[in-house]
Structures are given as C-alpha cells and as structure tokens.
Amino acid sequence: MSDGSLSQDEIDALLQGGGMDFGAADSGADQGLSPQERNRFAELLGGIVGPQASNLSGMIDENVDLKAPTVEVLSPGEAGSGLPDRLVEIKIDYSDGISGEHSYLIPEDIAVQIAGKMMGQEGVELNEAALSAIEEAGNTLAGSAATVIGDSIGKTVMNAPGDTKLIDSSDIRVPAGSSLVRASYPLVIDDTPPSYLYEIFSIGAVQEILGASAGPAQSANAGMNMNQQPQVQGGAPGAMGGTNMGNMGMNNMGMGAMPGYGGGQGMYNQANVQPVQFPPLNPQMVSGEQGNIGLLMDVYMEMTVELGRTKRLIKDILGMGEGTIIELDKLAGEPVDILVNHKLIAKGEVVVIDENFGVRVTEIVSPMDRVEGFS
Template sequence: MGNGMLSQEEIDALLRGTNTPEPPAVEPAAEFNDMEKDAIGEIANISMGTAATTLSQLLGKKVDITTPKVDVTDAEQVRKDYPIPSVIVDVKYKAGIEGSNFLILSQRDASVIVDLMMGGDGKNPSPELSELQISGISEAMNQMMGSAATSMSTMFKSMVDITPPQLVLNDFGSVEGGAHEFFAPGEPLIRISFRMVVEDVIDSILIQVIPIDVAKGMVAKLLGSMDSPVPQVTAPVQPQPRAQSAIPLNPPPQQNQTSSSGYAQPQPNYPPTSVQPAQFAPLRPTNLKVNQDNLGLILDVPLQVSVELGKAKKTIKEILELGPGSVIELDRLAGEPVDMIVNGKLVAKCEVVVINETFGIRITDIVLPSERMTTIQ
C-alpha cells in the first residue's frame, strides 16, 4: 500500500477480518494420468508376479499376489491408511533406474515368512522380530526384489539392478514412527496395493510405494522399449555339403542376383552336378599309447583328495538347533564303503583303516571311466 492504494490481497484480508493476506495456494503436484497408472500397474503386476514365484520357492508354499490397485497419495495418507507395526523394505536401484521404492508389509507377515523359511508351519509367529529373523526376511526380500529387477530388465530391454534391500521396523500408528521418516512432507507418491495370500497362513495387503518421479521414469522406460524397433537379424546362407562336381573351379564371372529376402539365388546355365555317396574306411579299435614324456609335464600338479563319509539334508531351523553333542544321521550304513573324491570327482570306493593312531583309507574299488563321466555330468 505504498502508493495509497489497497492491493487485492489486502482487500480480501480486510473482508476476512484479518490484516494478514491469505498465503498463495500451493502448486498441485505433477499429475499422473490414467495411462501412466495403467503402465506402472502393469510393471508392478509382472515384476511382483515374478517375486511371488521366488517367495513361493523359498517358503515351499503357494504364493498368490492379486492384480494391483494404483493411486496417487502422500506420506501422511500412507501413515493413516496403514496404522500397524510394519516392516519397510527400502530398495535402491543402482542400474537402469534412478531412485528407490519401498515395500511395506506387516511385522506379523514378516514373522510368518521367516517361520516358514526356518521349517515352521507359520501358524504361531513371534510377536517381535529378532536379529536372526530380520536377517532371514532381508534375504527373502533380496531374492524377491532381485527377481523383480530381472523381470523389469526384460520389460525395459535394458539392465536393471538393485542394491541389497535395507529393512526398517516402523510403527506408522505411533507418534514417533511415520512415513515422514522416509518421504518429504507433501511429496507425491504412487501407492500400489496388492493382496498377498500364502495358502492358509497369510492373507493381507502388501504395499509398494514409489516416488512419482521414479514412477514416471519407469513408465518412460517401458514406453521407450515398446517404441524401439526390434533389430532385424538376417540369417546367413548355409553352406552346402561339398561333393564331386563337374562344375569348373573358375567359372566365368556373372552378375549376382539377389531376391527381395536377401538370399542369393542360384545361377542358371550351370552344367548338371554329379553327386556320389561318400566312402569311409571301416573303423577298427586301437590301443592308444600314452606318451610318458608328455604325462611327465603334469605329474607334479597338486590335487585335492578328500573322503566323504556320508551326507544329510537339514532345514535352517534344524541347523540352528545344533550344538555340542548333537548327533546327525547320515545316508550311509555302518561298514559301507566311503567315497574318495579327487578335485570334486568320485574316483574310488574305500574302507576306513587306522594307521599309527591316524585315520586312513584302503582303496577297494576304482570307479570305471564311464561311471566317472556320469558323476561329471
């Protein structure tokens, strides 16, 4: 009001009964249109479908992840809509995509997943996650998101790679916890909601949260890969088998003719070709002699010789329960021959003996070369 005239903002403030002008409206966040929502939903659907297959193999149970629902939200809304103790998986990209995205699942679901990985039935999950359980869920998320990145590499036709995911235990319902710890206040986010079902132990919501600029980058990658032309590969002309021919070795030069497909056309006016079946001498078995001079070149090469008493297959839970005095039953009977392994290959069957208070082996049978080839395969 330096010139004695009231500005429009001051007039509006007087009408409201205050001397403070109304603050300017905040610019709306960048829009994310329906086409982009469909594209990011398709990316999430394919990548998380691959991740579900990986999780199913880890748990030994069928894992179903439904078609995702995509919407635009912000950190505060995520906190209000998911007010339960959660595990936040921070997945940062190091190749192909700039930025990161987040997976949010409940701590109960994480506890069930770890229990299944350790051989449990998943029906009595622990209320709190120990350091060992956090390490287990980290490995599961690492393999899941790694397979998801591989599927995105196929979609984008360029390599996508991630760093090992970082896990954070967070309670969105508490005063201290909240989405603001991971996102700037008011930052627009793309929320992708899945329903995750693991047979009869898990039926809940899995949320993927992506900053809008990262989501737009993914959509641009997908649309760019769809617009890029498929490289044309021309199959080379396969050479014909050589046979006795009456064609002269140096025929007069003629202009080559090429069809529209790019393949060379046979030249006319050549004399007929005489083809005869090939004749081979019969094969006779011979005794190969080893050149001792050449064998001497490798006689001093060291080889690792080990003896395998037996094997056993255990779950992670059973391994963690081992301690001093634990007994492990092997797959071999008492008194049965043991295997002598040379550089990882089965070479002979042996029996265990004692030599001057030291264990040793006596070779009882040499494995045939044909059997050794089977072990190599």
C-alpha cells in the first residue's frame, strides 16, 4: 500500500461490495463486535444511566451517581477478570423483543449497602430477604433499560424473572457462546467510596440490539462505497460547500424558483430557524414498569386473607379435637392481613356481604414493609 496501489485482496473486497475500511478490525471484531459497534453500544447504555440512577436513588433514598460505562468484549473465561472476589449476581435474561442472556453484578459491600437502605437496617447479612430486596432493585434497573432499548429498536422488550445469588467472581454464569459483552459503570452512592456496577450481555443480544437500532437509513449509508459521493453541479465531487447553493442550477433543470428561496441568495440564508423545544427533565421513577405492565393485566394471582398465626407443640396439635380453641396472635378487631402470592400487600377489616365473608381494605403496605415481609 506504500505506492498507493491496491492489493488483490483489496480489489476483490471492492468488487464484492465490501468497501475500503481496511485495518479496522481488532480482537473485538474477531469476537463479534467491531470498535464502531462497541462505541455505539456504549452510547446506547450511556443514555440509560440517568433514569437508572434516579430509580435507584428513589428506592434507597440516597444520592446515586451512575456514569456512562466502558464496554469490553471478553471470552467466557474472562468474565470475572478484574472484578471483586464476591459479588451479587442478578440474572435477568431477555424473554421477548430480543433474545439473549443478561445479568447485573454488584460488589458484595455495595449490595449490603443497597439492601440495608431498602430494608431500613444497618449491617444486614445477605440472606434471602436481603437478596430479594437487591433483586427488586435489579428488576427496576432492567425494566427502565428494557424500555429505552425497546424505544431505540422499535420493539417491546420484556425481561424474564430474576434469579439472584451471592457468588464468587469465578462462578459467574456466563452466556453461551465464544464471547460476551461486559459493561462497567462507575458508581457512587452518597459519600461512600467509588465502586462499579457491572452488566453482562450475551454477544447475540448485543448484535440483535445494534442491528435493529441501525435502521434502514443507517444500514444503507454504511454500505456506500468511498467513491459513491454526492456531486453538486458546478462543484467538485463530494463537495457540498460552495459559497452559494442558489447557484446549483435548479432553474436550468426545469424546477423553477423554489418557494422560500431567493433567486440569487443562498439556501442557508433563507432557512426558517426556530428554537428547539426540549422536554422537561423530570425523572420518571417507574418508567420501566409503565412501559410493559399492560401485558400482565390478565394474569391471575392468589389472594388470601390471614386472621392470625400461632405456634403449638406437636403434642398439642395431635391432641386437638372438636371444640378446641386456638388463640391467634391478633387482638379482636385488629386489621387482618391481605396476602398476594403469600406476600403481605395490604390490611383490612372483615365484613359480611349477604352470606359471605369479605374484607374492606383499610391500609396499603409500604414497599419497605413488603421487602421486610420477605424474611
């Protein structure tokens, strides 16, 4: 290439429509993503960090600073490279709109902090209740991300139910395939030391997102050959600049004078310039849920009413008979618990409707109490 001539391989590539982007491939391209695709994906994820930081901040009632991520293409064996030894893994795969595996990785100390804030406790252990709280945070992040990704590709993107575990970095559940994509987000919660939030994608899911988000116009432009430059009458090939676009010879082409443009004046001088109207920057705490909740409206869930509970020795239970009175842990007239799928969601008072019992809802349980009810 030093003498300006093309090699036979380069000539073959041009004849096959491959363009002349020689030398652009690197290890990322060999593994499924080019540097340009990695940059596009990083920009897409960078547009999500604002809503995600607002959602997480609202859940833990602390200031959350989440920065745009760096994106790496890694082999499965490199998924945990450079990460803390202990992590909470929230695996939330894509189930509709796009397909592929996906998960969040939160360092253990940050996970403890998030769970403690959500449960209103300090120094919590990462038991089942704490992991359930962290999973709720992960579902919120994944929901807002799915909405933004769905808007960018013109599809409704849905997430599968989450599966949360405390793991070693060597035990990360890596997506199937020869490579994966890892995004690393700088994270600061209130005044704590800086840390990171990590996100793992299967390479197929990223390629599907990028392919759908490119759109037909961008795909067509990407396929243009270097020699396919637009030409302007009276100017050099590919030059849009002339000092006066009114001299493009439109009248000679039979088009006549175009409305809104003076005969000898430049088109840019006649443009109708208006200020851009930006939408208000009000964070939407539940944008993810609002985008997809309509799809769940016809799902049945088990609702029960609990009068109270008690514990008895086995010998007492075996000695029960007709007429035995069991004392419960609730006072007479105290509100009863309303459970959905065995989770407390409200309290109410017992009423009689014709000959049936019913419950009048008197109180909706706060999200904090719901999380504490997981234990």
